[in-house]
Amino acid sequence: MSSxxxxxxxxxxxxxxxxxxxxxxxxxxxxxLIEDDCADNAIPLPNVTGHILSLVIQYCKEHTSSxxxxxxxxxxxxxxxxxxxxxxxxxxxxxxxMAANYLNVKGLLDLTCQTVADMIKEKTPEQIRAMFNIVNxxxxxxxxxVRRENAWAFEISLKNNNVVDTFEVEExxxxxxxxxxxxxxxxxxxxxxPLHNVTSDILxxxxxxxxxxxxxxxxxxxxxxxxxxxxxxxPLKA
Amino acid sequence: MFETGSKPIxxxxxxxxxxxxxxxxxxxxxxxxxxKSLLAFKSVSKQWRRLIESSTFIKLQLRWSLEKPNYLIYxxxxxxxxxxxxxxxxxxxxxxxxxxxxxxxxxxLLCSCNGLLCFINYPFVPDSNRELVYLIDFDxxxxxxxxxxxxxxxxxxxxxxxxxxxxxxxxxxxxxKVFRFFHPKYDSDDIKCEVYSSITGSWxxxxxxxxxxxxxxxxxxxxxHVYVNGKIYWFxxxxxxxxxxxxxxxxxxEENFKVISLPDEVTAHAFLVDLExxxxxxxxxxxxxxxxxxxxxxxxxxxxxxxxSDYVPFSCVDSxxxxxxxxxxxxxxxxxxxxxxxxxxxxxxxxDFEDDFESxxxxxxxxxxxxxxxxx
Numbered sequence: 001m002s003s004x005x006x007x008x009x010x011x012x013x014x015x016x017x018x019x020x021x022x023x024x025x026x027x028x029x030x031x032x033l034i035e036d037d038c039a040d041n042a043i044p045l046p047n048v049t050g051h052i053l054s055l056v057i058q059y060c061k062e063h064t065s066s067x068x069x070x071x072x073x074x075x076x077x078x079x080x081x082x083x084x085x086x087x088x089x090x091x092x093x094x095x096x097x098m099a100a101n102y103l104n105v106k107g108l109l110d111l112t113c114q115t116v117a118d119m120i121k122e123k124t125p126e127q128i129r130a131m132f133n134i135v136n137x138x139x140x141x142x143x144x145x146v147r148r149e150n151a152w153a154f155e156i157s158l159k160n161n162n163v164v165d166t167f168e169v170e171e172x173x174x175x176x177x178x179x180x181x182x183x184x185x186x187x188x189x190x191x192x193x194p195l196h197n198v199t200s201d202i203l204x205x206x207x208x209x210x211x212x213x214x215x216x217x218x219x220x221x222x223x224x225x226x227x228x229x230x231x232x233x234x235p236l237k238a
Numbered sequence: 239m240f241e242t243g244s245k246p247i248x249x250x251x252x253x254x255x256x257x258x259x260x261x262x263x264x265x266x267x268x269x270x271x272x273x274k275s276l277l278a279f280k281s282v283s284k285q286w287r288r289l290i291e292s293s294t295f296i297k298l299q300l301r302w303s304l305e306k307p308n309y310l311i312y313x314x315x316x317x318x319x320x321x322x323x324x325x326x327x328x329x330x331x332x333x334x335x336x337x338x339x340x341x342x343x344x345x346x347l348l349c350s351c352n353g354l355l356c357f358i359n360y361p362f363v364p365d366s367n368r369e370l371v372y373l374i375d376f377d378x379x380x381x382x383x384x385x386x387x388x389x390x391x392x393x394x395x396x397x398x399x400x401x402x403x404x405x406x407x408x409x410x411x412x413x414x415k416v417f418r419f420f421h422p423k424y425d426s427d428d429i430k431c432e433v434y435s436s437i438t439g440s441w442x443x444x445x446x447x448x449x450x451x452x453x454x455x456x457x458x459x460x461x462x463h464v465y466v467n468g469k470i471y472w473f474x475x476x477x478x479x480x481x482x483x484x485x486x487x488x489x490x491x492e493e494n495f496k497v498i499s500l501p502d503e504v505t506a507h508a509f510l511v512d513l514e515x516x517x518x519x520x521x522x523x524x525x526x527x528x529x530x531x532x533x534x535x536x537x538x539x540x541x542x543x544x545x546x547s548d549y550v551p552f553s554c555v556d557s558x559x560x561x562x563x564x565x566x567x568x569x570x571x572x573x574x575x576x577x578x579x580x581x582x583x584x585x586x587x588x589x590d591f592e593d594d595f596e597s598x599x600x601x602x603x604x605x606x607x608x609x610x611x612x613x614x
């Protein structure tokens with residue numbers, strides 16, 4: 001039995017990992033060190049903790065064996081493994097991104113960045129700031145200007161299952177519906193709100209109704225809710 | 239390894255702070271996010287706004303986007319521009335409505351590249367007697383459906399006979415040129431050409447030219463050119479036959495014209511498309527019910543390769559309305575079918591869009607989202 005070449009990796013918190021060289025070489029950074037003959041002793045990785053390093057090694061192991069000609073891992077199986085692997089909490093996800101970047105493991109960087117991109121794409125700016133603890137450094141006037149430049153991009157999408165029937169509405173109008181207003185104010189909802197209980201036709205009527213209500217309020221006349229919106233608000237309140 | 243240029247704007251959870259200060263990673267993540275979200279994300283913070291508006295980021299986003307092109311279907315409608323984005327599997331993933339086009343009689347979609355589309359007025363309009371009149375000149379609009387920007391080009395020089403145009407993109411991502419062939423005098427055969435550059439924002443005459451491409455009226459729904467890899471290609475009519483292609487006229491971004499001969503005789507049902515970065519001629523032959531697909535390997539010589547030849551599954555060849563290509567697929571729209579031909583395995587797939595949109599002389603083009611501006 002031939003001996004498999006191994007390298008030793010040391011995490012920032014002193015954990016030691018022994019990995020096969022082929023697995024370690026999934027990291028272009030480590031590959032470079034090995035090829036430059038700098039890998040005889042333990043390779044110190046001061047930017048990666050033991051927990052994260054073990055995850056990275058797991059990823060590399062899975063992806064090295066799949067490129068092995070004897071492996072029977074199909075692309076679909078690998079994708080399924082990736083999906084399960086990346087199901088971690090946000091801080092671990094960010095740590096993985098940093099590690100994948102530092103260690104230059106392209107596949108992992110792709111996977112982690114794509115995962116974060118998918119997570120944030122339907123979030124409102126307020127939710128983004130809350131999620132990542134970003135301070136809004138715009139003045140109210142500046143922020144208003146940015147919003148005005150692309151006002152339509154801030155609209156909330158109400159949709160049922162058929163994507164062609166997505167309705168873009170301004171926040172003020174969506175808030176006319178009490179249920180949606182609560183969802184927005186609790187920062188509970190993304191910029192796309194699915195409404196499975198409501199058909200497109202009814203939704204169209206309700207939105208028309210809300211528009212009239214908002215316009216009437218702006219011109220200070222007495223608005224009245226139509227029956228349609230009353231009916232809708234009730235099932236939505238569930 | 240990490241850029242530490244920006245000052246800390248986070249108080250807790252160091253992990254995200256580190257991601258943010260490593261702007262290249264933030265750019266990587268954001269470049270995978272749909273454009274509509276990106277436009278809203280500009281209001282997250284000054285750093286995010288600066289990043290999203292930077293030319294490096296725009297280029298990065300475009301690079302990603304170009305790897306996953308979709309199709310855009312445009313059913314011809316009056317006063318309404320609805321574009322339907324599809325992956326090519328019969329499922330509509332997005333409907334985009336362009337605003338600012340309501341008072342225009344009708345728009346024809348000519349071409350699509352790097353997320354920008356070119357529209358012109360439909361070439362005939364009703365006059366006071368409700369008779370259809372062919373337009374000699376038309377408005378040219380460049381638009382970006384992802385950012386909802388629509389830009390009307392300034393009018394070109396007067397023409398006494400019908401004009402022809404073509405759009406070239408590049409070399410920089412936000413540079414495009416529109417070539418316009420026009421006839422200054424009705425009773426002469428003089429053809430002149432002028433070029434609009436997005437950088438200068440104006441037309442510049444380049445003098446007399448020898449050739450004028452086949453008029454848009456005789457091409458499927460007004461699209462008579464394709465831009466591939468640095469050059470625009472148009473069909474030139476055969477001698478004495480205004481609707482059958484006889485050869486190809488090409489021009490590069492430096493305004494050098496060249497004529498390329500066709501590999502074989504073609505009928506009026508011939509189309510030019512971009513197949514993986516090469517000019518491709520898709521020629522359908524009515525009598526044999528066959529389609530030949532040719533690739534031009536070297537645009538400096540008429541060096542064509544016949545990529546494949548196959549039977550067409552549609553019965554009446556007269557009904558082909560439009561053809562477009564994406565990666566190794568060719569999308570055919572006939573008067574009653576949507577078909578995709580896969581060049582790799584020679585298979586035809588019929589797509590069913592049900593009642594997703596009014597099936598009104600639709601055209602299809604390959605499309606990817608981008609942040610490129612239409613006007614500079």
